[in-house]
Structures are given as C-alpha cells and as structure tokens.
Amino acid sequence: xxxxxxxxxxxxxxxxxxxxxxxxxxxxxxxxxxxxxxxxxxxxxxxxxxxxxxxxxxxxxxxxxxxxxxxxxxxxxxxxxxxxxxxxxxxxxxxxxxxxxxxxxxxxxxxxxxxxxxxxxxxxxxxxxxxxxxxxxxxxxxxxxxxxxxxxxxxxxxxxxxxxxxxxxxxxxxxxxxxxxxxxxxxxxxxxxxxxxxxxxxxxxxxxxxxxxxxxxxxxxxxxxxxxxxxxxxxxxxxxxxxxxxxxxxxxxxxxxxxxxxxxxxxxxxxxxxxxxxxxxxxxxxxxxxxxxxxxxxxxxxxxxxxxxxxxxxxxxxxxxxxxxxxxxxxxxxxxxxxxxxxxxxxxxxxxxxxxxxxxxxxxxxxxxxxxxxxxxxxxxxxxxxxxxxxxxxxxxxxxxxxxxxxxxxxxxxxxxxxxxxxxxxxxxxxxxxxxxxxxxxxxxxxxxxxxxxxxxxxxxxxxxxxxxxxxxxxxxxxxxxxxxxxxxxxxxx
Amino acid sequence: xxxxxxxxxxxxxxxxxxxxxxxxxxxxxxxxxxxxxxxxxxxxxxxxxxxxxxxxxxxxxxxxxxxxxxxxxxxxxxxxxxxxxxxxxxxxxxxxxxxxxxxxxxxxxxxxxxxxxxxxxxxxxxxxxxxxxxxxxxxxxxxxxxxxxxxxxxxxxxxxxxxxxxxxxxxxxxxxxxxxxxxxxxxxxxxxxxxxxxxxxxxxxxxxxxxxxxxxxxxxxxxxxxxxxxxxxxxxxxxxxxxxxxxxxxxxxxxxxxxxxxxxxxxxxxxxxxxxxxxxxxxxxxxxxxxxxxxxxxxxxxxxxxxxxxxxxxxxxxxxxxxxxxxxxxxxxxxxxxxxxxxxxxxxxxxxxxxxxxxxxxxxxxxxxxxxxxxxxxxxxxxxxxxxxxxxxxxxxxxxxxxxxxxxxxxxxxxxxxxxxxxxxxxxxxxxxxxxxxxxxxxxxxxxxxxxxxxxxxxxxxxxxxx
Numbered sequence: 001x002x003x004x005x006x007x008x009x010x011x012x013x014x015x016x017x018x019x020x021x022x023x024x025x026x027x028x029x030x031x032x033x034x035x036x037x038x039x040x041x042x043x044x045x046x047x048x049x050x051x052x053x054x055x056x057x058x059x060x061x062x063x064x065x066x067x068x069x070x071x072x073x074x075x076x077x078x079x080x081x082x083x084x085x086x087x088x089x090x091x092x093x094x095x096x097x098x099x100x101x102x103x104x105x106x107x108x109x110x111x112x113x114x115x116x117x118x119x120x121x122x123x124x125x126x127x128x129x130x131x132x133x134x135x136x137x138x139x140x141x142x143x144x145x146x147x148x149x150x151x152x153x154x155x156x157x158x159x160x161x162x163x164x165x166x167x168x169x170x171x172x173x174x175x176x177x178x179x180x181x182x183x184x185x186x187x188x189x190x191x192x193x194x195x196x197x198x199x200x201x202x203x204x205x206x207x208x209x210x211x212x213x214x215x216x217x218x219x220x221x222x223x224x225x226x227x228x229x230x231x232x233x234x235x236x237x238x239x240x241x242x243x244x245x246x247x248x249x250x251x252x253x254x255x256x257x258x259x260x261x262x263x264x265x266x267x268x269x270x271x272x273x274x275x276x277x278x279x280x281x282x283x284x285x286x287x288x289x290x291x292x293x294x295x296x297x298x299x300x301x302x303x304x305x306x307x308x309x310x311x312x313x314x315x316x317x318x319x320x321x322x323x324x325x326x327x328x329x330x331x332x333x334x335x336x337x338x339x340x341x342x343x344x345x346x347x348x349x350x351x352x353x354x355x356x357x358x359x360x361x362x363x364x365x366x367x368x369x370x371x372x373x374x375x376x377x378x379x380x381x382x383x384x385x386x387x388x389x390x391x392x393x394x395x396x397x398x399x400x401x402x403x404x405x406x407x408x409x410x411x412x413x414x415x416x417x418x419x420x421x422x423x424x425x426x427x428x429x430x431x432x433x434x435x436x437x438x439x440x441x442x443x444x445x446x447x448x449x450x451x452x453x454x455x456x457x458x459x460x461x462x463x464x465x466x467x468x469x470x471x472x473x474x475x476x477x478x479x480x481x482x483x484x485x486x487x488x489x490x491x492x493x494x
Numbered sequence: 495x496x497x498x499x500x501x502x503x504x505x506x507x508x509x510x511x512x513x514x515x516x517x518x519x520x521x522x523x524x525x526x527x528x529x530x531x532x533x534x535x536x537x538x539x540x541x542x543x544x545x546x547x548x549x550x551x552x553x554x555x556x557x558x559x560x561x562x563x564x565x566x567x568x569x570x571x572x573x574x575x576x577x578x579x580x581x582x583x584x585x586x587x588x589x590x591x592x593x594x595x596x597x598x599x600x601x602x603x604x605x606x607x608x609x610x611x612x613x614x615x616x617x618x619x620x621x622x623x624x625x626x627x628x629x630x631x632x633x634x635x636x637x638x639x640x641x642x643x644x645x646x647x648x649x650x651x652x653x654x655x656x657x658x659x660x661x662x663x664x665x666x667x668x669x670x671x672x673x674x675x676x677x678x679x680x681x682x683x684x685x686x687x688x689x690x691x692x693x694x695x696x697x698x699x700x701x702x703x704x705x706x707x708x709x710x711x712x713x714x715x716x717x718x719x720x721x722x723x724x725x726x727x728x729x730x731x732x733x734x735x736x737x738x739x740x741x742x743x744x745x746x747x748x749x750x751x752x753x754x755x756x757x758x759x760x761x762x763x764x765x766x767x768x769x770x771x772x773x774x775x776x777x778x779x780x781x782x783x784x785x786x787x788x789x790x791x792x793x794x795x796x797x798x799x800x801x802x803x804x805x806x807x808x809x810x811x812x813x814x815x816x817x818x819x820x821x822x823x824x825x826x827x828x829x830x831x832x833x834x835x836x837x838x839x840x841x842x843x844x845x846x847x848x849x850x851x852x853x854x855x856x857x858x859x860x861x862x863x864x865x866x867x868x869x870x871x872x873x874x875x876x877x878x879x880x881x882x883x884x885x886x887x888x889x890x891x892x893x894x895x896x897x898x899x900x901x902x903x904x905x906x907x908x909x910x911x912x913x914x915x916x917x918x919x920x921x922x923x924x925x926x927x928x929x930x931x932x933x934x935x936x937x938x939x940x941x942x943x944x945x946x947x948x949x950x951x952x953x954x955x956x957x958x959x960x961x
Contacts, residue, residue, distance in 0.1 A: 119800040
C-alpha cells in the first residue's frame with residue numbers, strides 16, 4: 001500500500017465529476033467578494049481563451065464495433081480503451097463477481113500467449129493494461145509508447161477475442177478474490193458503500209458492489225468461459241484511441257486486428273426497480289475498535305441521460321462538490337469535525353444515486369449527522385443565490401476542461417458517451433447545459449433528492465459507542481463487518 | 495545563492511534507449527520541454543514552460559522545507575503548517591483561497607514531503623494572475639491566529655485518524671518503519687506526527703516557521719501551460735518582487751550512521767485482515783550512480799506485472815496477495831527526496847507462510863540479482879518501462895509543473911528532468927548488480943512484521959447468512 005503524501009485537502013475520486021462532453025469556452029467567472037473593504041481586489045482581468053476541441057474521428061466497423069480516435073501529439077504515448085456495453089449489472093443473481101473475474105482474467109492467457117508472456121510484452125512496449133468492471137460497462141485499457149501502437153492493438157485484440165482462462169489462473173484469481181474481499185471488509189469506506197448500495201437499490205442489480213464468499217466459491221472456469229462467449233462481442237464494443245498516432249494508421253491497425261471478429265451479445269434483461277422510500281432509516285455497521293465514524297447519507301438520483309442530470313450535478317456540487325462547497329466550509333473549515341467532507345453523484349445508465357460522505361471521530365458522530373442533514377434541508381428551503389450557482393457552474397466547467405488534456409480521462413469520456421447512450425451533440429452542448437441550470441431547477445432537484453425525512457443514513461463505526469448517538473435519527477438496523485444483520489442486543493452490550 | 499541569468503533553452507535530449515534490440519530508433523527519449531529560467535532579486539527562482547495546447551495553466555510553488563526540519567516535540571508540524579497556508583492572508587480571508595480557485599474553474603492542493611512542501615493549482619489560463627496574487631499574498635502576509643491554528647489542528651487530527659489510525663497497515667508503513675529504519679530524529683519521525691506534538695503547536699511556532707522557511711529565497715516557482723513568457727515574468731515580478739528575502743534557513747543535519755543495523759520489529763494491527771511484511775533497505779543518495787541503477791531496478795523487481803516479485807510471489811509461488819515497492823517508500827517516489835531514503839517492498843501474504851518465509855523469498859530474489867545480474871533483454875524492458883513512466887508523469891500540465899519544480903529546487907535546474915532520464919537509461923547490467931549488492935543486503939535492512947490483532951470477525955450474535 002504505497003500511500004499518497006499528506007495533502008491539504010483529500011484527493012478527489014477521479015470520476016467524481018464524470019460528465020460526457022467538451023467545453024466550448026470557459027464561463028466567465030464572477031468575482032468573489034473581497035476579504036474586507038480595505039483589502040486589495042483580486043486581479044480578474046482578461047477573458048477566457050477559446051478551447052479548441054480535440055477532433056474526434058468516429059467510425060463503425062462492419063461488425064458493429066464503434067471506433068473513436070483522437071490525435072494528441074504532445075507526448076509519444078497512446079492510450080486505447082476498449083469498453084463493452086454491459087457491466088456487473090449483467091451478473092447472474094447467484095454469481096456476483098462473474099463479470100469482474102472474467103474481465104480480470106482476460107490478461108491471464110490467450111490462445112497465443114501465456115499470462116507471463118503478456119506481462120513481458122506489455123513491459124517491452126512501455127505498456128500498462130488495466131481491467132475495470134463497472135456496473136454498466138466492462139473495460140480493458142491499455143497504453144504504451146506510441147511507436148508500439150501495432151503491438152498494443154495486437155495485444156488488446158488477443159485478450160478480448162481469444163482468452164483461454166487457464167484453470168490455474170482461475171484458481172489463483174478465486175483465491176485472490178477472497179483475499180481482496182477480506183481487505184475490502186477491513187476498509188470502513190467500502191463497508192459504507194456496500195451497505196448504502198444494498199439499502200438504496202434493494203432488488204435492483206446496482207445493489208451489488210462485489211462478489212461474496214459464496215459466489216467466489218461457486219465461480220468456475222466453465223462459467224467464466226461461457227460468460228465471455230455469450231457477452232464479449234464486437235457489436236457491444238467501443239474502442240477509443242487517444243495519443244500520438246495518425247488516425248488513418250490507427251484505424252488501419254484496428255481494422256486489421258478487430259475486423260474479422262464477429263458476434264452480438266443478448267439483449268439487456270429488464271431489472272426490478274429500486275424500492276420507494278417512506279421514511280428515514282439508519283444502517284449501522286458495527287466495526288469494533290473504529291476510531292472514526294464513516295457517514296454516508298443519500299438516496300436515488302437521475303440517470304446520466306435524464307433531463308434532470310444537470311440540475312442534480314450542480315446541486316451536488318453546491319452541497320459538497322469541492323473545497324468551496326457548503327459541506328467542506330461548515331463541517332471542516334468552521335467546525336473542524338472532519339478532514340474530508342464531500343458529496344458525490346453517480347449518474348448511471350439505468351438510474352443513479354448521490355451521497356454525502358464524511359469521516360469524523362466517534363464522539364462527533366451525532367454533531368456531524370446533524371450538520372449534513374441541516375445542509376440538505378437548507379438547500380430545500382432556501383433558493384441558492386445567482387452568485388453561488390455561477391461559482392458552482394464555473395467549477396464544473398473548468399474542471400471538465402482540465403480533464404480533457406489527460407488521455408486516460410478523455411478516452412473515458414468518449415467511451416462513456418456511447419455507454420450511456422448520450423446524443424451525438426452531447427459534447428457540443430455540455431457546457432451550455434451546465435450554464436443553463438437555474439436557481440429554481442436547483443431547488444426542485446433539492447426537493448426531489450435531498451429529502452432528509454426519507455434519506456438513507458449509513459454509519460460505519462464502533463457500535464457500542466455510537467449506537468445511542470445515531471438512534472435519534474431513525475430506526476436503527478445493525479450489521480457486522482461481514483454484512484450480517486445483528487440482533488439489537490449484540491451492539492448495545494458492554 | 496548565485497543570481498540566475500535569464501536563460502531561454504529548449505532541452506532536447508538525444509539519448510535514445512540504450513542497447514535497443516528491437517525497434518532501435520533515433521528519436522529522443524523525451525520530447526523537448528521548453529524552459530525559461532530566471533530569479534528575482536529576493537532570491538525566488540522561477541521556471542516557465544510554454545504549452546498552448548489547452549487554455550490552462552498550472553503552477554507549483556516548491557518550498558525547501560519538509561517534515562525533516564521538525565524539531566523534537568513538534569512532529570507533524572510541517573504538514574500542520576501546510577494546512578495553515580489555506581487559512582487566509584492580508585487580502586484573502588479564511589476559506590477564500592478555495593473559493594477563488596474553484597469558483598474560477600481551477601483545482602488546487604498542497605503536499606508535505608520529507609524534504610519539501612509544495613502548493614499547486616491548475617486553472618484556466620486567463621486566471622494566471624489571480625493564482626499568482628493568491629500565492630504571493632500568503633507568502634507575504636499569512637494570517638497566523640490561534641483560532642485558525644486550533645481549527646487546523648483538529649482537521650489534521652481527523653486526517654490522521656482517517657488515513658492512519660483507522661486503516662490497515664498504514665501506521666506500520668509510515669510510523670513503525672521509519673522509527674526503526676533511522677536513528678536521526680530528522681529522518682525517523684513520521685510526516686503526520688503524533689497527537690501530543692500536534693496539540694503542543696503554538697502560534698509562535700507557526701510564526702517562526704513561516705519567517706524561517708516560507709521566504710522567497712527558499713522557494714522555486716514553476717509555471718507551465720498557456721502562458722506568455724514575457725508577460726508572465728512581469729506578473730511574477732509585480733506580485734512576488736517586493737516580498738523580502740530572509741536569512742537562509744539553517745542547514746539540516748540528516749546524517750545517519752554508515753549502515754543501518756539489521757532489524758526486525760513485530761507489530762499488531764487491529765484493522766489488518768491478513769498478515770503483511772515490509773522489507774526496506776537504506777537507499778542511495780540522490781544523483782549517485784546507485785540512485786540511477788536502482789531506479790531502473792525498480793522495474794525489474796516490483797513495478798508492473800512482469801516484475802520478478804510479482805511473477806515470483808503473486809504468480810509462481812502464489813504466496814502473496816499483492817506486492818508493492820518503491821524508492822522513497824512509502825510516500826512519493828525516487829524523485830521526491832534528497833537523502834537518506836528507503837527502498838522498500840510491502841507484501842500482503844496468505845497464511846501459508848510466515849514473515850520470515852516472506853522476507854527470505856523477497857531477499858532471495860534480490861540476492862539473485864546481486865549475484866547474477868540481469869540479462870540484456872530484461873534490462874531493455876526495464877528501461878522502456880522507465881522511459882514510459884517518466885513520459886506518463888508529464889502528460890498533465892499540473893504534473894509537469896510539479897515535477898519540473900522538484901528538479902529545479904533540488905537539482906538547481908529543471909532541465910535535470912531530461913538529463914536525469916539519460917543517466918537512468920545509460921545504466922549497465924553491472925551497475926544494477928553492483929547497486930543491489932551494495933544497498934539491498936540484509937545487513938542494511940529493516941523488516942516490519944505486521945500481524946492481524948484479531949484472528950477472525952466475531953460470529954456470535956449474527957443471524958442469517960451473508961447478504
């Protein structure tokens with residue numbers, strides 16, 4: 001566990017501001033209020049310089065694979081992201097972890113190469129390859145020095161088209177999945193996310209955050225190979241290439257490596273809806289010895305493709321989206337309760353969720369919960385000012401622009417546009433849609449999302465010490481760190 | 495300090511990958527990075543690097559002070575001070591730094607390392623002057639009050655609870671390892687410090703630290719991106735020029751006895767679900783022959799899935815769940831320290847072996863290199879990976895500003911980034927073998943054996959099956 005150095009503010013999750021579009025020009029910023037009347041004014045002259053959108057060359061191969069290429073010649077690198085338009089939500093109910101295990105094992109042996117040969121070939125091209133299993137998309141992302149584009153394309157094609165899933169690699173993956181699950185269960189943030197997802201989504205497949213001990217045990221080479229055969233097809237694939245390549249060369253390599261690949265996956269099955277919620281509920285995950293309480297408070301949110309997405313994005317930004325947000329300025333800067341206090345929006349394909357997140361020392365659990373709920377209520381009862389709204393929009397648009405120059409992020413954005421089924425002009429209209437959000441729309445979004453009387457409240461902490469403090473916020477259901485429901489007496493004891 | 499002359503130079507480098515068997519090419523190892531360097535009369539060193547691809551600009555202000563400068567009884571102070579830098583200054587009220595940057599579409603942060611502390615931001619390029627104004631205002635007139643100090647003491651203590659006390663393995667890695675690997679106080683205490691020391695910090699400590707270390711002559715400012723060099727120089731002079739120079743900070747004594755005593759310590763970890771082991775050796779000083787050799791050796795030993803420890807322990811013997819390592823371990827990388835640092839390996843392992851078994855396996859892989867060296871193909875792969883890693887680290891404008899800042903500050907020349915890459919790529923199989931044989935030996939090693947404090951989660955009181 002190599003650790004990041006000590007930072008002034010917590011690092012943000014890379015996709016916290018996931019959005020799919022390009023900024024055309026940065027919004028003009030309103031000047032913040034000066035510190036006091038006598039203070040010098042901040043220099044805010046000048047106007048935004050135009051952003052030249054990187055050109056995206058789109059193509060669709062005859063087999064249905066979508067290809068998107070962006071030339072970026074600043075550094076001799078190339079990034080290739082191959083995403084499949086189905087994710088862990090496609091796992092059979094009794095085999096959570098199947099999609100993730102299959103994606104991980106793609107790199108562990110093909111008809112042409114052993115796992116070790118793949119690792120050595122990657123090293124020889126200055127490459128890296130990662131596997132990601134999201135709820136709506138599985139992805140393999142490779143990058144290398146751009147002079148090795150043909151070898152990178154060959155590797156990517158090989159791992160998705162001809163993986164062999166050797167028995168020994170499956171057995172090792174299963175062993176390691178058990179260990180990873182154990183590690184996850186030692187992390188309070190993971191426990192909070194697990195409990196929150198189960199409660200918010202109920203029977204919906206987004207409730208599942210990973211494999212269970214039983215499903216890992218039940219995973220077999222046959223199930224994995226069958227899942228691959230059924231699902232990994234070019235008609236479901238999006239390949240984005242960003243880097244120091246010429247688009248005709250890249251397209252030629254892609255046609256040569258992927259053109260002969262055939263097949264389509266089955267249609268997406270329908271899913272049960274997440275439960276409607278009539279009252280607030282407190283889920284307490286008892287982690288004896290915890291010195292902090294991890295709080296995760298939230299509920300459902302719009303889908304990425306919904307009309308209401310942009311208002312929700314701005315709302316969550318104002319609540320806790322950055323160091324200038326209400327949660328950060330009150331919970332951390334005014335009250336000193338936490339190092340990290342933020343909110344996040346996860347707008348996905350089928351539906352979405354939002355959450356306010358903070359970690360506070362055990363004895364401050366009640367105070368922090370009260371503060372988060374108060375901030376939620378305030379956004380419902382008081383309309384935000386034009387100034388605060390404009391500031392939040394500036395941040396969303398600015399950060400979005402900063403992400404464009406990072407090839408991995410940009411590839412991610414371009415793949416997501418297809419995965420989420422966004423319109424073709426989503427890139428061009430993104431900024432104007434952020435800027436168009438009004439104070440009334442923010443308040444309507446707050447009324448729908450931030451209803452404190454129906455919020456899901458998850459607390460991960462030392463049950464014996466915090467149970468009483470959290471019981472004032474609603475009926476409490478307690479769990480142990482293995483995810484098992486506890487009888488009331490077992491956490492109230494000495 | 496010599497006054498730097500205005501220097502416009504593009505450091506194009508001609509060092510191709512050494513001994514390339516396949517795809518031997520004549521293109522430079524790294525694209526040219528334009529650099530302009532100057533210094534103000536007050537000693538502030540400045541490096542500018544133009545890149546107009548996107549309308550963004552990033553800066554990093556690197557101060558030559560880190561946790562190693564902390565006196566006994568004041569551990570954690572450099573990092574606490576870093577938090578104080580966001581609490582306001584003469585023209586910027588508490589909390590307004592955050593708002594100025596974010597509400598103009600920028601991102602920012604600060605980092606405390608052992609040998610430096612830096613403050614950085616990336617922002618739309620027409621807001622460069624705002625960023626310089628904010629940074630200069632706090633260098634000139636930080637608001638040092640008891641109330642701000644109290645508030646940030648609490649925030650830092652929560653950071654410690656969050657990142658150390660409530661996480662598996664973290665305390666062993668950043669506290670126990672250093673306390674046992676070094677004898678000199680400057681090197682052996684953790685960056686995060688202790689609660690007692692954090693509580694003991696006084697407003698006078700903040701004021702004196704500020705005056706001693708946060709002076710223009712102890713700092714380097716790098717600015718990268720969509721900038722006009724002549725105009726930017728004027729802006730830097732306008733905002734930073736009048737900040738007075740201070741007496742140079744005292745020279746820090748970080749000397750250690752020639753070799754660490756071989757040592758193994760055992761710790762219990764309440765949050766660890768599986769046993770783990772840290773194996774760390776005293777590393778070489780920055781810029782030495784061994785420094786470059788061990789930089790390449792990282793890719794042979796533990797970086798990436800082709801590395802020997804991954805292939806040998808995670809695959810192969812299947813005893814480790816994961817293996818990680820680094821120079822400057824576990825915080826930062828080879829480029830982040832002056833001396834002395836640790837080369838460390840951290841492995842979480844399965845209960846099929848014990849700490850001694852893991853240490854023997856790890857040391858065995860290292861000893862094999864010290865004995866037999868490595869072959870040409872493996873060395874070539876390691877160099878390609880190293881070059882790729884350096885380039886990856888430069889693609890973001892902000893990352894480039896930070897990296898150039900560290901080189902400019904430690905090496906006196908931002909161009910050392912490029913020159914250093916050539917040094918890394920020139921290393922020979924014998925250099926790697928000799929560096930392993932000199933540094934990565936058991937006589938120069940400290941081991942932290944981490945055992946879970948609880949064997950398994952309690953089952954009593956549970957009902958039903960796992961959901």
